[in-house]
Amino acid sequence: MSRFGKFLRKRIRDITHYRGKNTSDSEPVLEDKITPLVGDFGKQENLQEVWKLDREDEYIRRPRRVQWIRILFPAIVFFLILAMLFWILPAILPKLLTEEERSVMILDEPQRVYTSDYRRVDEYVTSLMNKPDVKAERITQLLYNEPVRLFDAVETNGYVMAQSVDDLIGYIRVDDLSSDMDPIEPYMHPFRLVVSDVSKNIMSHPSSGTLELEVMMNTILYSDQKRDGVYHVALPDGKSGWISSSGVIELGVSDQIEKVSTRYFVSSALSFVNSTYLDNGISRRGLSTEGLVYVAAAVNGVNLPRTMSGLIESGETVELQYDEVTGELLLESILPGDLVFLRHPSDPTVRYYEMAICTDTGVVMMVSQSRTTLRLTSFANNSAFISRISSVRRVFK
Numbered sequence: 252m253s254r255f256g257k258f259l260r261k262r263i264r265d266i267t268h269y270r271g272k273n274t275s276d277s278e279p280v281l282e283d284k285i286t287p288l289v290g291d292f293g294k295q296e297n298l299q300e301v302w303k304l305d306r307e308d309e310y311i312r313r314p315r316r317v318q319w320i321r322i323l324f325p326a327i328v329f330f331l332i333l334a335m336l337f338w339i340l341p342a343i344l345p346k347l348l349t350e351e352e353r354s355v356m357i358l359d360e361p362q363r364v365y366t367s368d369y370r371r372v373d374e375y376v377t378s379l380m381n382k383p384d385v386k387a388e389r390i391t392q393l394l395y396n397e398p399v400r401l402f403d404a405v406e407t408n409g410y411v412m413a414q415s416v417d418d419l420i421g422y423i424r425v426d427d428l429s430s431d432m433d434p435i436e437p438y439m440h441p442f443r444l445v446v447s448d449v450s451k452n453i454m455s456h457p458s459s460g461t462l463e464l465e466v467m468m469n470t471i472l473y474s475d476q477k478r479d480g481v482y483h484v485a486l487p488d489g490k491s492g493w494i495s496s497s498g499v500i501e502l503g504v505s506d507q508i509e510k511v512s513t514r515y516f517v518s519s520a521l522s523f524v525n526s527t528y529l530d531n532g533i534s535r536r537g538l539s540t541e542g543l544v545y546v547a548a549a550v551n552g553v554n555l556p557r558t559m560s561g562l563i564e565s566g567e568t569v570e571l572q573y574d575e576v577t578g579e580l581l582l583e584s585i586l587p588g589d590l591v592f593l594r595h596p597s598d599p600t601v602r603y604y605e606m607a608i609c610t611d612t613g614v615v616m617m618v619s620q621s622r623t624t625l626r627l628t629s630f631a632n633n634s635a636f637i638s639r640i641s642s643v644r645r646v647f648k
Contacts, residue, residue, distance in 0.1 A: 361439045365398055365432040370413065372397045373429040373487060375465055376534045379421035383410035390421045391557045392533045392542065394470045396435050399423065417556065434485040437504040440473035444482055445508060447550040448498030449522050449535050455492060457481045463492040467534040468519070469546040477501070500550065510552030513588035513647035517610050519547035526625050528618050533557060538625060540606050540617055544590060553646055559606055562590060566646035580637050582613045582630075588647040591615055593639040602641045 372393045380387040393399065399413040402420065410422040433439060446466055453464045453472075457479065463486065466472070472494065474482040481493045482501075500508060520543055529537025533546055545557035555565050572584040585591065589609045595601035607617035613631035618624075630636040 361436065363432075363436055364438070365436065367430075368401050369398050369432060370401060370428040370430055371432055371435055371487075372399065372423075372427060374427045375467055375470075376532075376536070377423055377427035379413075379415065379419060379423055380410070381421055383407040383412075383422040387422070389531045390419055391415075391531050392537075393423070394533065395464070395466050396471050398432070398435060399428070419558070429487055431487045433489075434487055435471070435473060437473065440475050440485060440504065442474040442477065442482065443502045443504050443506070444472040444474055444484065444494070445500040445502065445550060446470045446472070446498065447500050447519070451494055451498055453484060453486070453492040453494050457483075457493040460493070463490075466494075467536075467546075469533075469549045473504075474501075508550065508552040513586070516547055516551045516553070516647050517587050517608075519550060520544075520608050520616060521610060523547075523625055524616065524627060528622055528624055531558070540608065540625065543616075543625065544606075544608060548646060551647075555646060559592075559603060562606065562644070563592060563603055563642070566590065566644040569643035569645050571640070571643060580640075585609050585612075585643055586645065587611055588645070590644045590646065592641045592643070593617075593636075594641050596635075596639060599639075 372395055375395050376392050378392050379390045381390055382388070393415060397416065399415055402412040402414060404411060406425055407422075409425055411425050411428070412420070413423050413428075414420045437443065446468055448468060450465055450467050451470075452462055453466060454460045455463050472482075472484045474484045476483045477496065480496045482496060482499065484492055484494055486492050502508065523535060523538055523543055526535050526538045528539065529542075530539055531542060532538045533542035541559040541562055542557060544562060545555055548555045556562055569585065569589055572581040573579060574581060587609050591607045591609060592603050593605050593607065595604035598604075605618060607615035607628070610616050610627065614627055614629050616625060616627055619626040628636070
């Protein structure tokens with residue numbers, strides 16, 4: 252047997268002898284170290300019964316005094332801030348500021364021109380009638396945004412009695428008027444615009460959008476801003492729109508249009524050639540000669556009446572000149588821009604039956620014989636026309 256085998260057997264005998272000696276003791280080695288368990292170990296317990304928890308004891312309550320303090324302190328701070336803003340500072344600041352500084356801080360309400368008895372025309376044009384009846388005689392027409400003063404708020408057949416800014420009194424359809432005067436309150440807007448084209452469109456957007464309204468020549472609008480060739484204009488009920496700057500005259504709210512030469516007046520009048528005729532009308536949708544004179548003169552700096560009876564007294568009387576030999580009228584005595592008043596063609600006693608505008612030497616613009624449109628008519632060598640001339644007035648020089 253080898254030496255290693257002998258050593259291994261000896262070690263096995265020693266281990267076996269040691270184990271046998273320890274296992275021969277009467278008591279176990281670890282049992283005296285362990286405490287015996289008494290009771291139902293591991294049994295499920297009812298915590299509410301064991302710990303005697305009632306419903307009212309399940310939560311921890313804070314003293315009420317602490318909660319009131321937490322609410323009361325922010326409330327006191329809040330009311331102190333309100334008092335500082337609305338009572339203390341307003342009382343102290345005026346004493347600390349000079350009169351000039353106080354005037355700068357005060358924002359005055361814009362001055363209003365129109366009182367509660369005024370209304371504003373809310374259609375592109377409306378008629379002023381001599382009776383509250385759609386079939387009555389038309390005195391004239393009023394343009395969009397024109398203010399009128401009510402004489403009587405009582406409605407008759409859908410009409411109310413009102414007075415225009417040029418003191419014409421008549422009846423206007425109630426549905427064509429609005430009590431919202433903000434769009435034409437001059438001191439609420441920095442710009443006043445006058446339409447100088449035959450008509451202009453107000454759009455919902457500066458570059459495109461939908462059509463909000465079509466307005467006619469001499470309509471007045473108010474604007475708060477201008478950009479990229481368009482104006483932002485005020486409309487009723489807090490609405491607004493956009494209108495291109497071409498064909499629009501920009502003014503300050505109190506400025507008047509500068510008077511220009513006759514040729515501009517004639518040019519404005521000629522833009523309505525072949526327009527539909529309407530007795531005492533003032534827009535391209537229906538126009539009379541006197542209505543044409545009114546709008547064309549207004550956009551060129553001359554304020555004239557809108558009725559023929561008023562125009563008869565306007566401007567200066569023109570002395571007609573006749574040839575000394577033939578006795579014929581010298582056409583050159585009637586200049587472009589002159590207003591020519593004509594007698595009735597079959598009743599010469601009616602001195603002021605209709606009128607015409609001289610647009611060139613020997614040419615006038617007047618109602619056609621069919622009384623359907625405004626046409627250019629030559630009165631050179633037209634003895635019938637010349638014989639009807641009652642008077643000539645010159646409003647442009």
